[in-house]
Amino acid sequence: MPELPEVEVVRSGLERWVAGRTISSVEVLHSRATRRHGAGPADFAARLTGQRLEVPRRRGKYLWFPFDDDAALLAHLGMSGQLLVGEGELPEDGRPSAGTSDPSELKHLRVRLSFDDGGPDLRFVDQRTFGHLMVDDLANGVPAVIAHIAADPLEDAFDGEAFFQALRRRHTGIKRALLDQSLISGVGNIYADEALWRAELHWARPTETLTRAQATRVIDAVREVMAEALKAGGTSFDSLYVNVNGESGYFDRSLNVYGRRDEPCNRCGTPIRRDSFMNRSSYSCPVCQPRPRRGHF
DNA sequence: CTTCGTTCCTGTACGC
DNA sequence: TGCGTACAGGAACGAA
Numbered sequence A: 001m002p003e004l005p006e007v008e009v010v011r012s013g014l015e016r017w018v019a020g021r022t023i024s025s026v027e028v029l030h031s032r033a034t035r036r037h038g039a040g041p042a043d044f045a046a047r048l049t050g051q052r053l054e055v056p057r058r059r060g061k062y063l064w065f066p067f068d069d070d071a072a073l074l075a076h077l078g079m080s081g082q083l084l085v086g087e088g089e090l091p092e093d094g095r096p097s098a099g100t101s102d103p104s105e106l107k108h109l110r111v112r113l114s115f116d117d118g119g120p121d122l123r124f125v126d127q128r129t130f131g132h133l134m135v136d137d138l139a140n141g142v143p144a145v146i147a148h149i150a151a152d153p154l155e156d157a158f159d160g161e162a163f164f165q166a167l168r169r170r171h172t173g174i175k176r177a178l179l180d181q182s183l184i185s186g187v188g189n190i191y192a193d194e195a196l197w198r199a200e201l202h203w204a205r206p207t208e209t210l211t212r213a214q215a216t217r218v219i220d221a222v223r224e225v226m227a228e229a230l231k232a233g234g235t236s237f238d239s240l241y242v243n244v245n246g247e248s249g250y251f252d253r254s255l256n257v258y259g260r261r262d263e264p265c266n267r268c269g270t271p272i273r274r275d276s277f278m279n280r281s282s283y284s285c286p287v288c289q290p291r292p293r294r295g296h297f
Numbered sequence B: 001c002t003t004c005g006t007t008c009c010t011g012t013a014c015g016c
Numbered sequence C: 001t002g003c004g005t006a007c008a009g010g011a012a013c014g015a016a
Helices: A003-019 A042-048 A103-108 A160-169 A174-179 A188-201 A214-232 A250-254
Strands: A023-028 A058-059 A062-066 A071-075 A081-086 A111-113 A121-126 A133-139 A273-277 A282-285
Touching: A003 A058, A003 A062, A003 A081, A003 A121, A003 A214, A023 A042, A023 A081, A058 A071, A071 A081, A103 A111, A121 A250, A174 A188, A174 A214, A188 A214, A188 A282, A214 A250
Parallel strands: none
Antiparallel strands: A023 A111, A058 A062, A062 A071, A071 A133, A081 A121, A111 A121, A273 A282
16 A cells, blocks of 8 residues: 555656656546546546656655646555556557566556657556546645645654644544544555554554653654655665555565564564454554553543 | 544455 | 455545
């Protein structure tokens, strides 16, 4: 699942492949991929064609390619989205050509952008179609539809004290707050669990009871785990195919709790527990991250 | 206003 | 073998 580090790996990987190139044609193969582009797939294609893409930018899990006219191509990878740089044709019969390494990429190809230099094209491939592409106007350098998304913890603009004050005002659990992109962006289920394990806090801990020191610990943990994942993702990324499979990433090996139900905690040896929460899984150590009691501070 | 449950989607794993 | 079900989960949306 692409979270901030995976999206950043994609962003930096795409820089050299798309910056400065002009789009010559757009194929939308599945309209769901452009569902957030209100004016429809044809308008999406029309607004993209002829545009010269600048250096891609990112906030949280959103990625965008500015044009030179205060608009941009905005992308969100959802759960299974990939942006691939590809060579070779996509034959009508659906059989992969030499330039396509994986037949499933072909099957799940949703949008294809070609460039006027005749070089490699840009392909949006997405199995589960939770991701999307759209064209949007920029406001203060950020696509208008993501104006409500908070700065992410790796941005200079991120304000730790403001985040702490927001937590104190909220009446919710810390994990729910970490996943709320309007409070802090870029954190998904995996890094939320990992950061809370590092900070030794239970996912249900009421945000209004957090001390400044604990909030700082959580933020530091988020930054830490993301920086490590980013560092791990920065290697072996020089291939033509900009692959973004968060699930098969090598950072798996560095996870302390996520997906480790019943395996020993790396700090105390207690079996890791799995709770169902928000229709998803939460992993934590029962000893290092005790469930909060009423009135617990 | 805030908070929270539902919904979208498809491939994989697993029990019977 | 095949069928049904649970699960993976980001974020927009609407209800309370």
